[in-house]
Amino acid sequence: MEVTNDNNCSWVKDLIPRINIKTLQSNEDCEWLIIGAGYTGLSAARKLGHLYPEQKIILVDAQLAGEGASSRNSGYLVDTTLNDGFTSNKELDNYKKKAYIYYLGINSVKKFINEYQADCDWNECGKYFASSKKKDEKILKKFSDTLTKLGFEHNLLSNNQLSKRLGTNFYNIALHTKGGVLLHPGKLVRAMIDVLPKNVCLYENSSLLNWNKTKDIISCQFKNGKIKTKKVIFATNGFLKSLGIKSNYNFPITLTASMTRPLTDDEFKSIGQPNEWGVLPVRPMGATIRMTKDKRILIRNTAEVHNPFKMKKIDLEKRSINQRIGIKKRFPQLPEDLIQSSWSGVVSRTRNSSQIFEKIDNNIFAAGSYNGSGIGVGTLFGEQIAIKASEQNTKEIETIEARNKPNWLPPQPFLNFGIKTRLIYERIRAKSEL
């Protein structure tokens, strides 16, 4: 199966189309092969390119580089999460370890944008965990206790304060965390493509069909060619399972999102001209909603088990209608037909919200499964898996390896049945928050 995306993502459309796209058309040999050119694969390639300027490094993607989930996300570079999976981690010590990994992730992205002067609309405005239900105050107070114990600056806000800051009366209670960044995900990943070292050869629209290892050589079969390599890094995130990587530990989930056109000055005035903001839901399946710095509204309110390789136009349209309703609920004064584009993207999840960072066999490495928080962690894991594959060690690797490992998942059909049931349950619980 080949990955086929819709061409509708606003973040991608904001960018100038790239030229000089190379597709794999022959057989090649290399020292290093990286499969998947999102934040993880690009960061691994960048790191290897600097570590081994004389060696041949090939980076391959099934579609245009960066145009998978890395361009299709909501752009929250998080320092903390409330709903990081449907088996959220409640113990303080584990939460602390996870938050420290987020911290390292933010630092990796920060370092990248400072080093390369990358413009990605970086805004350290924090984020809101918000709900229309007053009774969710209980959840937020508990979360506030955790954040206080760990020293994260935050405050609880009520309806009045929220309507001034967000321009909507919809939310009754929220917790604002000072940490966390909002950014333009497409610009960030494009910057990573633009600065790939010279010895990294990028092939796009070249899907890996199958692979095997004989003695110390790994052979990867693509549609129009084969690559033989000494070492390989799998960075395909939502598609790790389809390539047989850690299959019993991760599964793909498809998310859909929509973005409006920029609001006119009058429309923006009618909602009180708020500064840029980002809201995450208190109930796991509620809507993520964001006001961008150029006055567009982004909404994501679906997460489902779906064919990860393709979403049909008609299915996307159905989801877009729900997103239009979600925007209308929050901003009744705005026109109905604001949505300019809707798109789908695939993420990888694990049972206990822990990520994959591993040597899975001699010379074979994998990083991914960020459970919806992959901007920072993907950048960090990409760099660090390259270092691990080079048989070197860092403090970051030690921290990552001290995290909880992903839990084993039951086989099909039990797995899909379990996930679907859980998603339906969470969706019902979050009905008012969609």
Ligand SMILES: Cc1cc2nc3c(=O)[nH]c(=O)nc-3n(C[C@H](O)[C@H](O)[C@H](O)COP(=O)(O)OP(=O)(O)OC[C@H]3O[C@@H](n4cnc5c(N)ncnc54)[C@H](O)[C@@H]3O)c2cc1C
């Ligand atoms: C709608 C949506 C909203 C999100 N919101 C956020 C957010 O606000 N904050 C956040 O931190 N994260 C968010 N995420 C998650 C985030 O986008 C991912 O965690 C991140 O993109 C992972 O990066 P990656 O490089 O590991 O994977 P990807 O970006 O998915 O890249 C993997 C690449 O592998 C390629 N590939 C797959 N199979 C093959 C194959 N067989 N051969 C060759 N190449 C292959 C794909 O084409 C793809 O380009 C969101 C995701 C979505 C979809």
